[in-house]
Amino acid sequence: MKIVTAIDSMKGSLTSKQANQIVAEVFRDEKIEVTEIAIADGGEGTVEAFVTNANGEVISVKCHNLLGDEITADYGWLGEEKTAVIESAATCGIQFLKGTSETHPHNTNSYGLGEQILSAAQKGAKRIIIGLGGTGTIDGGIGLLACLGVEFFDSQNQLVSPIPRNFKKITRVETQKMPMMLKELEIIVAADVKSTITGEKGAVYLFGEQKGLQSNELATFEEEMTHYSKLLLEGAESQEGDGAAGGIGLALRAILQAKVVSGLDLIAEQSHLPEIIQQADLVITGEGKIDSQSLQGKVPVGIGAMAQKHQVPVLVFVGAMQGESDEFEKAGLSVIIPIVNEVTTLNEALMYAEQNLRQAAERTKKLLFLLT
Known part of the structure; x- marks a missing residue:
């Protein structure tokens, strides 16, 4: 199985590189090949x-x-x-x-x-x-x-x-x-x-x-x-x-x-992301918060569009989600997974972002293998 991680930075907590490394460490094993692509849209990261x-x-x-x-x-x-x-x-x-x-x-x-x-x-x-x-x-x-x-x-x-x-x-x-x-x-x-x-x-x-x-x-x-x-x-x-x-x-x-x-398009071209996605079985992306504004061109939606061209499913790890799931599905985002486990303050969510992302990735991997 081939997985691509291309997770945007989660402002105030994790850089793109850090988030990719956490998820890759969880998913990578003898049966899963993971390619990590650091990503950004022209802003932070x-x-x-x-x-x-x-x-x-x-x-x-x-x-x-x-x-x-x-x-x-x-x-x-x-x-x-x-x-x-x-x-x-x-x-x-x-x-x-x-x-x-x-x-x-x-x-x-x-x-x-x-x-x-x-x-x-x-x-x-x-x-x-x-x-x-x-x-x-x-x-x-x-x-x-x-x-x-x-x-x-x-x-x-x-x-x-x-x-x-x-x-x-x-x-x-x-x-x-x-x-x-x-x-x-x-x-x-x-x-x-x-x-x-x-x-x-x-x-x-x-x-x-x-x-x-x-x-x-x-x-x-x-x-x-x-x-x-x-x-x-x-x-x-x-x-x-x-x-x-x-x-x-x-x-x-x-x-x-x-x-x-477009900042995302520029980095995607430099990293050959569209070609890598075409060869993948699953794409994992993410950002700190996903909402209706994300549909105007944020990183996960841009990656969803690339994956949609080749019918590759996309998982999205987010700190918080607002909006209707079917809106995001139409944009190529198959499943959105909030990583926060309980009611918490913003400061606590930022402080425990690494732990929360790792645990969410572990739960997701177990679920994927139950379904295959």
Whole structure:
């Protein structure tokens, strides 16, 4: 019997690699061959997934977070392919927000992401994959662009500090000082957020309140973002993915000609997941919580679609489940198995995630063998 494990990270408890290892240890025996594929959708775990699947390495660099504080952040390096893999959240993640005026979206930026891009380019990268997810900024990528040599001027021809508070002051954007090596890079944005830069489902209205905006600030911030984005777009239309990571998607596409792709599809291609699934008898996936939003493109549903093409059944281990089972069955998810055994707090569920996942896997294996 051939089993594939491709379990997404369970936020706050287990990485994709850890979850796969736990389940593989339970199922693997003399009759069962298990292939472990680290997986992510462009957010948390993207670097680990690429590094694990390609036997790459992790590079640590000194850079700055969204507040301008010096930190050490990691990115993945796939030497044979001369490819760097960066998670935008490593420098501008929502984990750095403190809920103070200092961390208000008007005052934070993505400069640190630019520092990571520069580091990778200087290391000799020919291609950079940037995962957009879990960010705490809504800066339209102005910080990272400034780090890469893009200049923003006001009506008095004075340089403008690259923070969203100054969006409305900007009248001109110049890219002449960007290093040539950046213009020659292939940049791929891994994002499963389909929003445009502005509008009801844009960077401001969709995620602004999560990142510190008050509801009565949304309209003003939207006006400021509209002014700024028009300067980057130069008359062109915003595209799906531009609003990802608070508009970082727009900056990378409009100025660095980045290609925006599905994060899950990118990792699936790199790891040959569709071909591996085709040869499997069973696929095991999972995530922390599955609900109706998961049907919009979360990892388990994406894997369910791959398996459905070849009539391969899919088991899904989850921390929590909301929604109707038949909805998920139509999406290719055969059985969803919550791993929590009793009424518990969120902290306890996170603390005992490894134990709960292992026990759920053991029960599932016994059931499978009763049925075969």
